[in-house]
Amino acid sequence: MLDTSFFNELAKFNLVVNKRVTSHFIGPRKSMAIGRGLIFKDHRIYAPGDDFRSIDWKVYARTDDLYIKTYEEERNLVVHILMDFSASMDYGKPITKFDYASMLGVGFAYLAMKDNEKFQFATFSEKLEIFQPRRGMSHLAAMVHHLNEVKAKGNSKLKESMEIYRKVIGSRSMVVLVSDFLIPLEEVKESLYLLGRTHDVKIIQVLDPVEKDMRLEGDFNLKDSESGFRLKTFISQRLRLKYRGMLEDHSAKIQETCNQLGMQFHLITTDTPLFDAFYRMLNG
Numbered sequence: 001m002l003d004t005s006f007f008n009e010l011a012k013f014n015l016v017v018n019k020r021v022t023s024h025f026i027g028p029r030k031s032m033a034i035g036r037g038l039i040f041k042d043h044r045i046y047a048p049g050d051d052f053r054s055i056d057w058k059v060y061a062r063t064d065d066l067y068i069k070t071y072e073e074e075r076n077l078v079v080h081i082l083m084d085f086s087a088s089m090d091y092g093k094p095i096t097k098f099d100y101a102s103m104l105g106v107g108f109a110y111l112a113m114k115d116n117e118k119f120q121f122a123t124f125s126e127k128l129e130i131f132q133p134r135r136g137m138s139h140l141a142a143m144v145h146h147l148n149e150v151k152a153k154g155n156s157k158l159k160e161s162m163e164i165y166r167k168v169i170g171s172r173s174m175v176v177l178v179s180d181f182l183i184p185l186e187e188v189k190e191s192l193y194l195l196g197r198t199h200d201v202k203i204i205q206v207l208d209p210v211e212k213d214m215r216l217e218g219d220f221n222l223k224d225s226e227s228g229f230r231l232k233t234f235i236s237q238r239l240r241l242k243y244r245g246m247l248e249d250h251s252a253k254i255q256e257t258c259n260q261l262g263m264q265f266h267l268i269t270t271d272t273p274l275f276d277a278f279y280r281m282l283n284g
Contacts, residue, residue, distance in 0.1 A: 002102055002144055007110050009275045013282050015079065015111050015174065043067040078133050079112040079119040080169060081105045082161070083147075084179035086125040090152035092208035092270050098152040100270040101178040101206045106147065107278060108176050109140050120168070123147075124161035126154040130168060159187050162194040169199065178204045181254055189257050201263040202281060205251060209269045212247065214240040 043056060044067065054068040083105045089098035105121060112119035113136060120133035121143050131142070158179065169175065175195060181188050195201055209215065216235045233239075251267050258265035268277050 001148055002099065002106060004103075004106065004110075004144060006103065006107065006274045010107055010110055010114075010278060013111060013278055015077075015108075015115055015117070015282070043069060077112075077115075077117045078170065078173045079108060079117055080165075080173055080175045081108050081119060081121040082165060082175070082177045083121070083123050084125070084156055084158070085123045085150055085152045086156035087153050088156065088180055088182050089206075091211065095270050096152070097180055097206045097208055097270060100268075101204075102147040103274060104178055104204060104206070104268075104277065105176065106140070106144055107274065109143055112174075113137065113140055121146075122161075122165060123150060124157065124165075125152070126157055128157075128161040128164050130165070156183050158183060159191045159194070162191040166194050166196070172199055174200045174202070176202045176204065178206060180207055181205050181250075185250060185253055188254055192254075192257050192261060192263065195261075195263075197262050201258075201261070203254070203258050203263055203265045204281065205254065205265070205267045207267065207269050209271050212244075212269055214243045216240075 043059060051068075056067050056069050059065070059067045083098075083101050085098055089101065090096050092100075109119045109121060116135065118133040118135050119139070120131060122128055122130040123146070131146070156179065158181075177195075192201075192203065214235065217237070217240070221230060221232050255265040255267075264281070266277075266281050268280070
């Protein structure tokens, strides 16, 4: 069962996003949409047909040129939370990667609810399951119930899921994608490119500290949780160092792609206190 007592620790945080999108509203005209406001953006030269009341007379006094104020419209935000529940996420003690990822996802949903924003969540493995965007505690409770009921299994179909989900995202949104990303790098890159540069995207790689640092030594019979492939091997210090280097390189290349796309990348291990994780993700 997900422990939601950490909500109290999130009271100090707010979702920090740029919610402004370009609007055709100009001058002193009011938006017809309830809950939307206008934020000053810039000036442009007055043209015939423009409302003369939008002229900035202070600028005219300085320049003898007619300029009008232009504005941006502040719209309600939708927070999209996508969580990987493939078999590889069912790893770790005392908490699995999926349980930790679920608490991160629920935490973002709680912050959206606290800011009176809509949030939409989805889980993906071999198929994508999407829940409609809503506000309020009942939607948050439904999310917690779903994550308590679902079991991590199957292969991660990240690219296929992003191909479908990107069609769900409307205007500029916050997108939170949580996974261990232990799949081929090219598939990760292609999936991130599908999300594009339009949205405020947070990519969160969740790893168990044992798998991140390979805190194992000796003879082991290893099994790939998704493919079922088994490997009998001896884990030596040399092998540990090689493994760590490959994993660090994998994560670094994901971060490089995120930087190119203007996305935030965070690698978090499941032994990180949730307060510290959110502090990093919301202040980074």
